[in-house]
Amino acid sequence: MKDTEFLEDTKITKCVQCGKCSASCPAGRNSRLLTRKIIMEAKSGMDVVGREELWLCTTCFLCFERCPKGVNTVDAIIELRNRAVMEGKFPEVHVGAIEGIYDTGSGLPLSPDGIRDRSMLGLEKEPEDIARNEEDFKNFQKLIKELGLLEKVGVER
Amino acid sequence: MKYAFFPGCIAKNVYPSIEKSTRMVFEKLKIDLVDYPYSCCPAPGVLGSYDQDTWLTLGARNISLSEADELGIVVICNGCYGTVHRVYDILDKDEEKKAMVNANLGKVGMDYKGTYRPIHFVDVMDSMKEEILKNKKSDLGLRVAIHYGCHYLRPKSDEATYNVEKPKVVEGIVELLGCESVEFKDKLSCCGAGGGVWSGAEELGIDILEEKVQNILDVGDVDCIVNICPFCHMHIDSTQKKSQFKADTVPTLHLNQLLGMAFGMKDKHLGLHTHRVSTRDVVKAVKKAGKEKK
């Protein structure tokens, strides 16, 4: 992946492999993820998109803040994830969330418990959002379709 | 003061107590909130990881809704902030990406200008300390562990003036309310929910949370965790109740709920009873502190 734009945008070539990113990482402490290694492998043009560790990052940005050389670590991981998706490599469980966003407009949709709590608290039973606005919702779904996300994750609508 | 109000999916659909507390507190502070037909911000951890162009476009769509009314967005969630604020910054600096977004929005008759930078409610509160003091009914007397979460602090934008390793903003607010903020190991660390991990790597999300809660428990005598993000709130509150979670539990409150209590609002109105980890002890402690003062 000697992609010049990728290397330029992420500033990966500035990395000196000091490991401050790995050590700052909350996921790193609790899993196999070594941020430094992912960056090294991406920098060397190795195939990283198949790595499971890629999806263990919580995008907390602490590594990015702490990197003494200013490598855009999180941007690199996100870009690698985007490429992984294009190759069909991603956690299946996310597909449900994406379907949910397309079908309801919300990342976590309104459930009966939610309706109950809202009423009890004196809020409108259903919140003001895209689901209640037919035209906006249609346009929203159109946008998602146009941008091709559903195809990438194998969802048909 | 008037803002377009972006509650985010969790505050609307899963923990509406946070939406309610926000509306009550903002009303007290005489800040007008206007609603718009927002979609999911969209969730940066999932949508952003899958397709940046989609994430940028849908984010811009949300921001653009209030532009015609000359209003900027206020968010009450780090996740939403992580989207709208970053989308704003990216489109502000990258003409090509902005053109791409508008080319797409144009297909549905919309247009993104980027006139008003989205603001996080913590910054609004930070600018209203006098009004907060005026509305405070009594000191809460709580020992709190502040959980900043991630996207309010990071990535730090060029104009920001806080110290990303030792921020003081939320401490300043809770101290106004008569609370003591405690230091604990890895205070500024992520709760473990972001980046798609909450759903996509559940065990890891639980482990990270467990580590954080244990660090807080190790300090001792902490009444509650104060958060500034419904996603963190949901993770901290619900996940502590999962069977895989091994440590003792600590109740959590969104900052607007804490503000509500300080303003003398009833805990039931603020929805504190809807939390999974019971807030009963917190409410009791607050009542006691209120009586002692008198």
Added chain:
Amino acid sequence: MIGVFICHCGINIGGVVDIDGLVQKVENTTGDDVLVYQNLFVCSQAGQDLIKDKIEEEGLDRVVVASCSPKHHGAIFSKCVGEKMNPYLWEMVNIREQCSWVHRDDPEKATDKAYALIMGGIEKARKLQEIGKTSVPLTKDVLVIGGGIAGMHTSLELADKDFKVYLVEKKPNIGGNMVRLDRTFPTDDCSMCTISPKLNEVTNNPNITLFTCAEVEEVSGRPGEYKAKILKMPRYIDEEKCTGCGTCGTVCPMAILNDFDLNLAVRSAAYAPNSQAVPLKYSLDRDKCIQCGLCEVVCEADAIRYDQKEEVIEVTVGAIVLATGYEQYDLTDTEYHYEHPNVISGLELERLINSTGPTGGELKRPSDGKRPESVVFVQCAGSRDRRHMEYCSKICCMYATKNARLIKQEDPDIDVDVCYIDLRAAGRGYEEYYDAAREMGVNYIKGNVSDVIPDGDNLTVRLENTMLGEIQEINADLVVLSTALVPSEGTAKMTRSLGLVRKEDEFAAPFHMKIAPVDTANMGMFIAGTCESPKPIQECIVDASAVASRVSSFLKNDEMDIDLVTAFINPEICVHCGKCEENCVYGAITEGEDGAFVVSDISCHACGKCAANCITMAVDYRYYSDIQIEAQIDGILAADDDVIVAFCCDQCSYNAADLAGTAKKQYSPRIKIIHLPCSGRVSVNHIMYAFDKGAKGVMVAGCLKEQCHYIDGNYRAEENVEIAKKALSLMGIEAEKCEMFFMSSAMADKFVQSVTEMDVRC
């Protein structure tokens, strides 16, 4: 009468340019006041004799030599012409490196170009004026600011060369940071033992006048005659009478954190910084003194003076040396938790292991006095870090190794870890020193520490052990941060008040990092030691010796001659806006008594920036004057109607063009180069003038962005080019026909690329 001497240079020029035709053409197109000659090698004895003879015979008062580059034989002709007339009354036209060698494929065009260049040279020569000299007297005294190792050694070397030195030190004692250190690498000698002789010499040397508790308030004047105001703060103790017995200190009831011990110990209000302070004189800290009067009672020397006042001492010196040193960066409120008592900096550790320190040299940690069982060194704390200091602080890898070794030597059972990104041991004996450290059992871990986490009195250090690919948490009783070195408060203050160029990191900038490392852009001002950049002791000594040599050369005569090729300001046109003063990095321009600005000839480097940016054109130069430059443009453009003018700077782009010639690279003969001292000399007017006279394009070529030999001339040039572009657009000429390029002397290809680009655009 102008004599034009055209050289064949064998076949170098003659093989391409039609010399006979050229001579004819010049003669035919000029009047009786121009005489044209040719010679096979004008630089030869015969050629030089020809010039000198013709000057005499024909009464020539201006000479034009059309041959190789002035960078090649310019000095020869200067000397030759100088024997007969003022050496500034001649002009050299480059028709070899910048003509015959680069247009070999088109002899006809090469000849036409040579003609145009010569006509330009002739017109310029008409406007040349005699350049005089001026003499300024030089004071032989020197002011050294800062009494650390660099300042002291400079003073001693200068004193040895019979200069009278005023050494000004802010603190009550001399020795700077070096007297705080325990041992020094790579010899492990005791710092105090090494520096003691110097401390004493400085106080005893008859050529050195030492002012302690003193700062330099103000400096005015000019190189060779600087006037400095030294403000000496009161000690409230008579320095002459004080014997340093210390009785006042023992009876004084106050307890104040001692700065010398980096606040790890206390002292009284009546104090000396430490028991080995030189001069061993006490002071009263009046801010903390409660005026109990006990010290006055016990002082047998009757030295206490509560009403002592500050003193102002004015001195006149010929040169100034800045040696104000460094301090440590403050890592409070970072991920390193420096606020914790057992997280200390490198200098703090030096005090803890030093036998004159607060623990008598026993390694005890600050919070509870316990001997640490584990010590962790954190390298690059604040260095190599875009959040703090981007540079490497150079000495930390070695001093951490040194301290690690000392701890291990004292007690091999103490666990010592050094956590690093790269271990830099580049210096004589350094690698061997580092090898020995590892043999002693110092554990080096290749991982940049991400967090230092407090755990009661103890600490946890977190990093990724990158060799193992494992995130580790190390327990530490004591954590030592190898903190970044930053310019001291004194350095920050004095670089500003002296008007010295600062680097982005605020260290004092040398004139040229490689070939003039102790000079500054300000004539007569020099720098030594860590005020310039972090460096070990031996490099401070080298700097000091170098400065002494430079000062000695600078002040060797009683007077200094300077050629008046400098700028001058016409007070009648000057509108007192002060832009020239702002623009001058050499501090050569000041406001005169009547409000108009004035150039100091001795300080002026003749770069041209002031003149190029003066809105009323009140500033001009005697050499490379506006009239001369315009005349040259006139000459070239009258002779050729298809010209792209290239203003090239003497330090870089002109040389790049010459190099292109030596390498025989070919490019369009439309390019006609005009030689200037600095690209900053080019004003918007010059550019517009060229277009007005028919130029098809104008390019300005200066040094690479960060490397302008006149500091920022190329930036001024770039700004002027931008303005010119706007003006051109307004006039309906495409802005791309005017452009700024950056290149170094070695970048011949870049030069060719740039001129080719212009050839295409225009």
